[in-house]
Amino acid sequence: xxxxxxxxxxxxxxxxxxxxxxxxxxxxxxxxxxxxxCGHQTWITRVKLERNIKNILYSQExxxxx
Ligand SMILES: [Zn+2]
Numbered sequence: 492x493x494x495x496x497x498x499x500x501x502x503x504x505x506x507x508x509x510x511x512x513x514x515x516x517x518x519x520x521x522x523x524x525x526x527x528x529c530g531h532q533t534w535i536t537r538v539k540l541e542r543n544i545k546n547i548l549y550s551q552e553x554x555x556x557x
Pocket of ligand 1: 506507508509510526527528529530531
């Protein structure tokens with residue numbers, strides 16, 4: 492799964508505030524994601540995040556085929 496800073500993803504499990512949409516702030520071994528409703532930021536491992544993603548709503552590399 493190709494993930495970049497600025498991408499917006501929809502997770503299977505919602506944030507406690509009830510929002511499913513998160514923006515990727517940092518990539519690497521661990522990812523930093525921001526809740527798009529309440530603005531809370533949290534660290535999550537790549538494996539955990541990929542398993543949690545339902546779909547990518549917005550990708551920086553939308554035009555590329557990967
Ligand atoms: Zn939230």
